[in-house]
Amino acid sequence: MTALDHIAPDVDGYADADRERWVAEGEKSRERTPFERDRARIVHSSALRRLGAKTQVLGPSSDDFVRTRLTHTLEVAQVGRELGKALGCDPDVVDTACLAHDLGHPPFGHNGERALAELARGIGGFEGNAQTLRLLTRLDPKVVAPDGRSVGLNLTRASLDASVKYPWRYGQGPISPASGRPTHKFGVYEDDLPVFTWLRADAPDGRKCLEAQVMDLADDISYSVHDVEDAVVGGRLDLGVLTRPDERARVVEAVDTWYGAQVTADELAAAMDRLVAARLWEAGFDGSRRALAVLKDATSQLIGRFAKAAQQATRARYGDGPLTRYAAELVVPHETLAEILVLKGLAVAYVMAPRELEPLYQRQRQVLTDLVELMADRGAERLAPAWGVPGPAAAAAPPRRRVVVDQVASLTDVSAVEMHDRFVGPSRG
Template sequence: MTDLADPAPVGRYGDEDRRRWLDEAPKSLQRTPFERDRARILHSSALRRLGAKTQVLGPATDDFVRTRLTHTLEVAQVGRELGKALGCDPDVVDAACLAHDLGHPPFGHNGERALADLAAPIGGFEGNAQTLRLLTRLEPKVTDPASGRAVGLNLTRASLDAATKYPWSAADAPLRPDGTPSAKFGVYADDAEVFVWVRQGAPDRVRCLEAQVMDLADDISYSVHDVEDAVVGGRLELEVLEVAEVRVRVAAQVRAWYGDAVPDAALDEAMDRLPALTTWVRGYDGSRRALAALKDMTSQLIGRFCGAAIDATREVYGPGPLTRYDAELVVPTPTLAEILLLKGLAVTFVMAPREQEPLYRRQREILADLVEVLGDRAPVALEPPFAADWAHAHDDAARLRVVVDQVASLTDVSAADWHARLVSPRR
């Protein structure tokens, strides 16, 4: 008996959506295959490690700042409710949201850029491609008894597809408006076999609806919550949008970081519209009353953005459950502009200034040093699962990928500890 004998799924999910790479006998008929997917991610070691990985500011910055784990849990809550309102199976969306950042390395996007440079000779590094690799290969849960091959969490096709934010390889990446290929991709060349299986029957380079919901939930969560963290941390006062010079700076950062997703006029209108909301916080002083007002603002913004997307999508597709490739998520331009404005505030007052800090250069050096020393001292310096991967690697490129897998698995804290133990004594 396999998962295909489980209780009927919600909505329009069929047998192929519920199929796993490796057939398994279900442990209980009381849970759907998608509920099991969610549980497997929730109990994974990769999810636990996110608690010590950077979201925007490092986990040790203060007690309030969000980590990758708290961000992930917030994305899952937003995505689950948004998906449910559209008729998606909430556990498929929840699983995708819980999984969406599993592949991110130490030190957030700073670490991702460092590993991308270090792994350039073997096809690069991308957090989303690393997520697929982790879900289907690296995270220990299921092994094929016939071949001995690890198949990761062995999730259903629907959940894996929902977790695939960029359903293409680096070689097949779509072109950006300036004619250059997107730097984002969702699969490495040596994971192509399982990617083809996941994407069976899917339109080329088109995300399923559940993946689109996950992506919007991610955008909503980090745009709103990064601003909240910045206000509480004393890095941003929301009154700045009343200053013409600041508005110009924020608009410039939106263009530099996020391109031309919305017209200039739409962004300008968002700069007028959001501060006019009755919940927009001014005069934040750190008191409980101010904290409560700030939390109310974030809650209202999340509801505002989700509600607009739900209404716009329903206007196009009507009532009834929308799943997989039945629909495209519709996000109105004014809503997208408001989300981008919040991202622009975080970039202007938090992300861009930190790029010049010595700490961030040091983080990239730590990862570069670890890749070098682990490559020299492998397999003995690797953790046992990665040492086994090293032993089975067929060439230098495959061995470098194993080293990158090991480094990417580390947390901010463990990367610094490994560096102190393995690199510092050599200097």
């Protein structure tokens, strides 16, 4: 095999280098492809199971209807797999990336992420996507290298690269439309740079592969549509607000505040007009089986509308044939982006922004703060054996506080509260 053979894609658009694992394992089965094994490793991982008890937008215990991180993840995987397959991506690579995309998120959703980011400020910060890479390549137990270090699930290069939503270090990302400064999002901690460098071999600097772009859009589509569905069923949102000028202005303000000036106010207004004109839902929601069916059909139509628009626009630019890795960019029409942002704005204005002042969210941040401070101070006696605390001779090991943050981030909403009650005492508002 020549060096060119190593990087030249096969007929399916993937090269031998894309199928490599960080630690070689040898051929285990000819009945499944390396990418199929990647997906299976995610499905059977402990990190995926824990998502069933982690907050998506509303807490898992708030009612029986709302989505958890796990149900959201499964929905993202379904949308991403179909869109990726239509574009010629290997569906298992996209599926793996979608199943993995939220593994690093801590208890209590983005509220918990903000709390851990503050607590980890002195050790390189905390970011859910960087934590995902850490889980996949270090923390979730599956493969141990010959030198004794854990290499996590040891996925292929293509699957790992597809799971990296933000392929840059802290402070080195693009300018955020919301703040005008480099985005606070990032995809790798400093002590995970060796595997990041390996998986990004020959990748354009700062550019996501096509499979990661498909995963990212599937995530946007899923949570924008489904968060609105949850809000309607939970009585927090009446979609009739899209016809009222004062409420439309509230949505525009929410989009601008949370997501920046990606589209203009006029473009958002036009997107609202298109969504209303599509007549996807009926005025009023009474919770009946019929109303639930109409709402569910609306979510299905919206998902199809957004995914089909991206598929058609991408194919119009690149033509037929398999589109993989860095052979193409996903094309999302500007009108589609505006419609997705309208749905995000609805979720922000009527669910996410109002909850920020609720006493529950203050208590959640306090729970994580207390746990990190206690475990960082008391060390090994509070850490589970699988996490351990590196000894002084382990020069390459992460600092104690990072190990503590790793364990606290792995907790579910329920286990975080239970651990806090056991070691600290019941949290009070």
